[in-house]
Amino acid sequence: MTVPEAKSGKSLEAAVAAIGKGLELEVRRQVKVGRRIWGAERHIDVVLTEPELRRSLGVECKWQGTRGTAEEKIPATIEDIGAWPIEGIVCFAGPGFTTNMQSFLLASGKAVELEDLEMWLRLYFSLDPG
Numbered sequence: 001m002t003v004p005e006a007k008s009g010k011s012l013e014a015a016v017a018a019i020g021k022g023l024e025l026e027v028r029r030q031v032k033v034g035r036r037i038w039g040a041e042r043h044i045d046v047v048l049t050e051p052e053l054r055r056s057l058g059v060e061c062k063w064q065g066t067r068g069t070a071e072e073k074i075p076a077t078i079e080d081i082g083a084w085p086i087e088g089i090v091c092f093a094g095p096g097f098t099t100n101m102q103s104f105l106l107a108s109g110k111a112v113e114l115e116d117l118e119m120w121l122r123l124y125f126s127l128d129p130g
Helices: 009-022 069-081 099-108 114-124
Strands: 026-035 041-050 055-063 088-093 111-113
Touching: 009 026, 009 041, 009 055, 009 088, 009 114, 055 069, 069 088, 069 099, 088 099, 088 114, 099 111, 111 114
Parallel strands: 055 088, 088 111
Antiparallel strands: 026 041, 041 055
8 A cells, every 4th residue: 555645734644544444444533532631622633443343543643844842742642642542653754853753752652653554553453464
């Protein structure tokens, strides 16, 4: 499967959804999962579900086009995933992530680059290696 290109947060979300559909997973976007401690609604960008076993995975999509402070929110995002009622990961893309942040994300075990997402999902959902 060709990896869709992501040039923004919304296009990254669309790319993740397209990969999920290509793997014949059920795809839901912007799924409400309760509230944060200050009352704001909590949403998962993309929820992928294997239809036979009903195993689900939430995917938080993070795209960064230029270097800046947006990546400072990443550790909180990874911590927030722990409050979800399902397993979750961060899928990230974009030229703006520093090498240190890329290393942090990959070392967390809770993140995957867009170009590796299909392989990661095949392992997670025990799908044919393709």
